[in-house]
Amino acid sequence: MAVPFDLIVPDSFFFELGLVLQQFPDKQEYLDAKLGDALEFLEKNGPSVASPHGSGGEKFAVPLDGEFVLVFLWKTDRDGDGHPLADHLQLLTVEQKKR
Amino acid sequence: MIRSLVRLRDRNQITLPTRVAEQLALDTGALLELTLTDQGHLEMRPARIATVGSPEAEREERLARQDIEQGRYTKFGSVAQFKNDLKQRRQKEKEAEERRLMMEALQSLTGKVREIQVELDQMGRVVRQAPVAAAAGAPMEDFDQQEPQMPAQSAAAEEG
Numbered sequence: 001m002a003v004p005f006d007l008i009v010p011d012s013f014f015f016e017l018g019l020v021l022q023q024f025p026d027k028q029e030y031l032d033a034k035l036g037d038a039l040e041f042l043e044k045n046g047p048s049v050a051s052p053h054g055s056g057g058e059k060f061a062v063p064l065d066g067e068f069v070l071v072f073l074w075k076t077d078r079d080g081d082g083h084p085l086a087d088h089l090q091l092l093t094v095e096q097k098k099r
Numbered sequence: 100m101i102r103s104l105v106r107l108r109d110r111n112q113i114t115l116p117t118r119v120a121e122q123l124a125l126d127t128g129a130l131l132e133l134t135l136t137d138q139g140h141l142e143m144r145p146a147r148i149a150t151v152g153s154p155e156a157e158r159e160e161r162l163a164r165q166d167i168e169q170g171r172y173t174k175f176g177s178v179a180q181f182k183n184d185l186k187q188r189r190q191k192e193k194e195a196e197e198r199r200l201m202m203e204a205l206q207s208l209t210g211k212v213r214e215i216q217v218e219l220d221q222m223g224r225v226v227r228q229a230p231v232a233a234a235a236g237a238p239m240e241d242f243d244q245q246e247p248q249m250p251a252q253s254a255a256a257e258e259g
Binding site: 042 | 130132146148149150151152156159160162163164165166167171172173174175176177178180181182185188189
């Protein structure tokens with residue numbers, strides 16, 4: 001059974017996304033759509049479809065397109081028996097892949 | 100380290116000292132990130148997209164976590180809500196950009212109207228001075244050489 005889900009978007013994420021779109025104004029609609037697609041995919045499938053990002057094992061990344069990745073945290077609240085109670089998708093940044 | 104004093108002008112504008120712009124290789128149109136810290140300090144840095152694994156990326160990730168910890172975030176119950184919010188933000192940005200362009204056009208027009216007013220004032224002054232100087236015995240050819248000239252009809256009408 002699906003558990004409650006919420007999406008947490010820090011102010012700095014909107015700032016970073018705005019910066020990307022300022023630098024690539026012709027990609028605005030495209031990147032917004034790609035971001036929406038990636039988030040819908042995560043909402044439906046959870047973080048197992050993403051790659052671990054950096055060290056520590058708590059950050060994940062999914063590609064938005066060939067050039068940018070979405071970095072996020074996925075947190076699950078659990079009861080005393082370890083059963084999931086709620087999922088929280090916390091966005092961190094949009095980063096450019098190394099060339 | 101370079102420290103400089105800059106003065107705030109009309110509409111909160113400042114000019115970066117040349118050597119600062121040169122040191123950072125900033126050209127016209129470069130984006131700068133301004134941060135007002137909790138301590139009331141204003142920090143300015145070139146705005147650059149973070150590359151995976153770079154110190155900038157680590158900083159951005161750290162700032163995002165801080166935002167969440169300190170309550171600077173928006174919570175959405177679903178991705179659909181987020182997409183709707185994003186659409187509204189884009190619409191507002193578009194409207195703000197249109198307003199900015201209109202203001203620029205209006206300011207440009209106002210500037211041109213002022214220039215025309217100044218020219219008209221100068222023309223009017225020349226025309227008004229001409230009969231006075233003629234009565235004082237100045238040769239009329241002096242006035243023939245003054246530019247620009249108002250049509251004779253208008254000058255007569257003004258006198259009448």
